[in-house]
Amino acid sequence: MANRLEKITEWILTLSALVSAFITVLIFVFLLIFGLPLLQGGQWFDLLASPWSPREGLYGIRPMLLGTVYISLLGMAFAFPLSFGCAALISVFAPRSFGGFLRKVVQLMTGIPTVVYGFVGIFLLVPMVREILQGGSGMCLLTASLMLSILISPTLILFFVDGFDRAPRSHLDAVAALGGNEMQQFIFVILPNAWSNVLSGIVLAFGRVLGDTLIALMIAGNAVQVPGSVLESARTLTAHVALVIAADYDSPEFKSIFACGITLYLFSAMMVVLIRSIGAISGRKKR
Amino acid sequence: MSWWLERTMIIFCWICGFTLLAAITTILGYLLYQGLGSINLRLIFGNTSVVDALLLRKHVFAGLFPAMVGTVAVVTLSVGFAIPVGIAGGIYMAEYARGGVKAVLGFCFDILAGVPSVVIGLSGFALAIFLHRHFSAAIYPSLFISSLSLAVLVLPYIIRSTQFALESLPADTRRIAVALGATKLQNIVYVLIPRSLSAIFSGIILAIGRCAEDTAVIMLTGAVAFAGVPKSLFAQYEALPFYIYYISSQYANQQELLSGYGASLILMLICALLFFVASMTRKGVACQALYRT
Numbered sequence: 001m002a003n004r005l006e007k008i009t010e011w012i013l014t015l016s017a018l019v020s021a022f023i024t025v026l027i028f029v030f031l032l033i034f035g036l037p038l039l040q041g042g043q044w045f046d047l048l049a050s051p052w053s054p055r056e057g058l059y060g061i062r063p064m065l066l067g068t069v070y071i072s073l074l075g076m077a078f079a080f081p082l083s084f085g086c087a088a089l090i091s092v093f094a095p096r097s098f099g100g101f102l103r104k105v106v107q108l109m110t111g112i113p114t115v116v117y118g119f120v121g122i123f124l125l126v127p128m129v130r131e132i133l134q135g136g137s138g139m140c141l142l143t144a145s146l147m148l149s150i151l152i153s154p155t156l157i158l159f160f161v162d163g164f165d166r167a168p169r170s171h172l173d174a175v176a177a178l179g180g181n182e183m184q185q186f187i188f189v190i191l192p193n194a195w196s197n198v199l200s201g202i203v204l205a206f207g208r209v210l211g212d213t214l215i216a217l218m219i220a221g222n223a224v225q226v227p228g229s230v231l232e233s234a235r236t237l238t239a240h241v242a243l244v245i246a247a248d249y250d251s252p253e254f255k256s257i258f259a260c261g262i263t264l265y266l267f268s269a270m271m272v273v274l275i276r277s278i279g280a281i282s283g284r285k286k287r
Numbered sequence: 288m289s290w291w292l293e294r295t296m297i298i299f300c301w302i303c304g305f306t307l308l309a310a311i312t313t314i315l316g317y318l319l320y321q322g323l324g325s326i327n328l329r330l331i332f333g334n335t336s337v338v339d340a341l342l343l344r345k346h347v348f349a350g351l352f353p354a355m356v357g358t359v360a361v362v363t364l365s366v367g368f369a370i371p372v373g374i375a376g377g378i379y380m381a382e383y384a385r386g387g388v389k390a391v392l393g394f395c396f397d398i399l400a401g402v403p404s405v406v407i408g409l410s411g412f413a414l415a416i417f418l419h420r421h422f423s424a425a426i427y428p429s430l431f432i433s434s435l436s437l438a439v440l441v442l443p444y445i446i447r448s449t450q451f452a453l454e455s456l457p458a459d460t461r462r463i464a465v466a467l468g469a470t471k472l473q474n475i476v477y478v479l480i481p482r483s484l485s486a487i488f489s490g491i492i493l494a495i496g497r498c499a500e501d502t503a504v505i506m507l508t509g510a511v512a513f514a515g516v517p518k519s520l521f522a523q524y525e526a527l528p529f530y531i532y533y534i535s536s537q538y539a540n541q542q543e544l545l546s547g548y549g550a551s552l553i554l555m556l557i558c559a560l561l562f563f564v565a566s567m568t569r570k571g572v573a574c575q576a577l578y579r580t
Contacts (some may be wrong), residue, residue, distance in 0.1 A: 017377035085303025111562035113500030211403025
């Protein structure tokens, strides 16, 4: 009796894990089935490369693809130095009390809803950019990536701090005993120890920026074009999906959003593979 | 290394720290300044009396009440779907899965955790169309589809937090009951789960927060701007995050805009509250209250 209970429980637990893993595959299959008409006949690369002009029957997602890449890269370019500085401050340079306070603030920031950032972005940051830079409506690549950098900084900072805190105490003491100061400890002990955390933090955050919908949708302007400067409006793949969803189910526009979905899925899967290989490489080195 | 370079680096770090603090203070301060004045009973219940609205006797038109009910409904449902499967999956990963199977499953969960929420929303939408065509014409993007999609969104978090909670127990704790003759299941139910309950619980609360704030999934799977309090599982519904998004692009007058600030503030307070509960739980404060033996 007890033995049967053990078996049944193990069976249920196994089933739950398998179902959950199966969902991962199922999502991709769903996207493929709905995007299939576009994928047949080698149209896939045309779709990625061609521009978007429904009047001529072109439903390429190149502008959105480039928009996503530009916004993400610019967002990372703002967020990385900011987060690196903050993380170094928290775990090395700041007095303990201030570092602890900053860490609490950063942890709290991870809980702020994305839509709230977007909302404040529209009514605070967009007018500021418009006034200061005199550039059009203010809804542009620059505004969106500034807000995105605030959104992902907490992720980056927590990853970096985690890596910085991992430096062995004895090595730090050795540097101190040789007369090294905090900065030398940081550069010669803490940083070399933390590189895998720093790298996987960057990859993870990049995945989050690529996949973020609301901020780009709300404050990047959503014009379908390849942005020529940071002050021009852009549309991301994610925003495109959200905007087109309302259209007719059988239209080619509608099918193109599944191409966006597949692209985003593959992007994010690639990030996961990258993080795992970073982890594997650093694990092998330590051994 | 030259003295000047060191100075510059340290000053740079301090500038970063204060930039971040300034940014977040500005964002929160702006929201409080604009929204605090608009938070009152009228914001939530409009012109309907509180009792009538709570008993669902009258519709609330110009208030946040339907959106709040919608958010509570969708979060409850999705967490209800995700918790049993997630915890069971986590226990399997920590206690039963070994070797290659564990590696493959773990890889799947990592991928699922990385899938952008808009893509999960899109597949939820595709699922709705699929069911609509092949099973029942009554199925549209709805509360049910939304909560399924949200459940998928938080599933990997619950699995992973359960798994890590169990795996981080000390090896001694793991062996004692078995040494006394307990079976594997008895060991899990009577020793391992009670010991890791607070960590599992805090993972669940973070998952609830994630459900409550996510907008991309629900906007693709059935959240609309005006629907009233949801009447069935297969009806469209209103939700706070979607309302905020909607107001930001479609507000008609100052009154509506103010209610947008109010809604943002309420959503943020809910998320902050969940966050604090989660961090308190991890410290074990709530654990003692929950599991007194």
